[in-house]
Structure formats: structure tokens, C-alpha cells
Amino acid sequence: MIQSLLTDGVVGRAVSSGLIRVGVHDLRDFTDDRHRSVDDVPYGGGPGMVLKPEPFFRAVAAIRREHGEPDVVALMSPQGRVLRHEQASALSGRSHVVLLCGRYEGVDERIHLALATEEISIGDYVLSGGELAAAVVVDTVARLVPGVVGDAKSVEQESFVDGLLDHPHYTRPPVFDGYEVPEVLRSGHHVEIQRWRRREALRRTQARRPDLLGQGPLDARRWSSKLKDEASRSSDREQADECD
Numbered sequence: 001m002i003q004s005l006l007t008d009g010v011v012g013r014a015v016s017s018g019l020i021r022v023g024v025h026d027l028r029d030f031t032d033d034r035h036r037s038v039d040d041v042p043y044g045g046g047p048g049m050v051l052k053p054e055p056f057f058r059a060v061a062a063i064r065r066e067h068g069e070p071d072v073v074a075l076m077s078p079q080g081r082v083l084r085h086e087q088a089s090a091l092s093g094r095s096h097v098v099l100l101c102g103r104y105e106g107v108d109e110r111i112h113l114a115l116a117t118e119e120i121s122i123g124d125y126v127l128s129g130g131e132l133a134a135a136v137v138v139d140t141v142a143r144l145v146p147g148v149v150g151d152a153k154s155v156e157q158e159s160f161v162d163g164l165l166d167h168p169h170y171t172r173p174p175v176f177d178g179y180e181v182p183e184v185l186r187s188g189h190h191v192e193i194q195r196w197r198r199r200e201a202l203r204r205t206q207a208r209r210p211d212l213l214g215q216g217p218l219d220a221r222r223w224s225s226k227l228k229d230e231a232s233r234s235s236d237r238e239q240a241d242e243c244d
């Protein structure tokens, strides 16, 4: 489940160029019975199986021996804090992160109590296992590691980075299926383009994710003063560019 992530695309390139290292560990390698069992029936009864604590504790001990103390041991769990840009950004600054993946009904509670330093959820829904969730964490954290995405600006200007959604993007042709690329984007006027992008980012954040704006929907006065600030910052920048 993890293999294509580590060989393809942005993460694949980061791995092959040595910018990040990702190890995948099979819990069955840390069992001591002949069936290599990693799960058992739940105390108290009920459906499904529970992942046993020993393989997790042994696996993390082996990682410690080989690679030193991890900065973070995160249990992938729908009950954890839902992953947001800020946490991904913080994780990208850590040098050694261990992600523990559950299956079945989940993991023995002792893993949460005594092994994990935090729990990460990727959203309010339940997956069959933690592997896809861990892959999501690896992907989003890796692209925030300096050098992984070729043009650092492309990471800096994405949704959530400055608390807003990204602005709309267009490429050729200028008209497609009756939809035209906004005139301003074809004008070559950089200040106007910046202003339009900022306004559209605010507009769509307001429409789609007002919660990101912190205090609910922006009222008209705050919005127009935000745009005015942005416009004056853009023209200051333009003047500075001209001086340069």
C-alpha cells in the first residue's frame, strides 16, 4: 500500500534524491509465535480483532536501536487530532517521525497510553487501516521539507498556508467550452494580477470555508479594509521593485 508513494511522484523523487527517508516495518516481523499473530480477540467480547501491544512496542524499540530516539511517535487514529497544515508544517521540521498504523477494530489501548506521543486523524471518517492515513501524512509533510518541491513558492502559495484557500488557476486555451480566462490574468499587469488573486482567495475562502477566517464570515468592512491593505502592500512592493 505504501510502495507506489515511495517510488512515484514528489515523494518518490524526494526519497530517491535522499531528501527524506521512509522505512516501512511489518508488525509480523516483531511477533514470536509460529503464526506470527499481530491480533487477538477483544477483552469484554464484541466484534472484530484488536492489534496486540507487543509487536508495536518491539517494532518501536527496534527503530530506536537502529535510528535513535524518534521526535514523534504518532498513532494513526480516527480519534486523534485532525491533521491540519500547521501540524504538517511542524512535523516537516522534525527529523525522525514514527507513524503507527492500526487495523481491524483498532489497537490495544496501551499503545495509545504508553507508546504514542500523539494521535493523528486524517478526517472524520473511518478507514480500514492506518496505512493510507500514514501515506497522506508522509505526502503532505514531505512536500513541506525544503527542497522537496522544486519551486518553494508553489508550496508557500497554497491553500491553508496563510489561512486562506488558494486562488483559481487557469492555463491555455483562453476560452474553453464558453468559459473565458479572466482578462486581468492575460493583462501582464503583475500588481493587478496579485490583487485579483488575493481577492479571489478571500472570496472563495469566505464562500467555502468561512471557518478558516477565524471569526466566521468576514463582514463587508473588514473585507474591504483587508483588500485595501493588500492593494497598498502590492503597490509598495511594485515601487520597491522599480527601485531595485
Ligand code: SAM
Residues within 6 Å of the ligand: 075, 076, 077, 078, 079, 100, 101, 102, 103, 104, 105, 106, 107, 120, 121, 122, 123, 124, 125, 126, 127, 128, 129, 130, 131, 133
Ligand atoms: N474502531 C475504531 C474507531 O471506531 O475509532 C476504528 C478502527 S479502524 C477500522 C482501523 C485503523 O485504521 C485505526 O486503528 C487507524 O489506525 C486507522 N484509521 C481509520 N480511520 C482513520 C482516520 N480517519 N485517520 C487516521 N487513521 C485512521
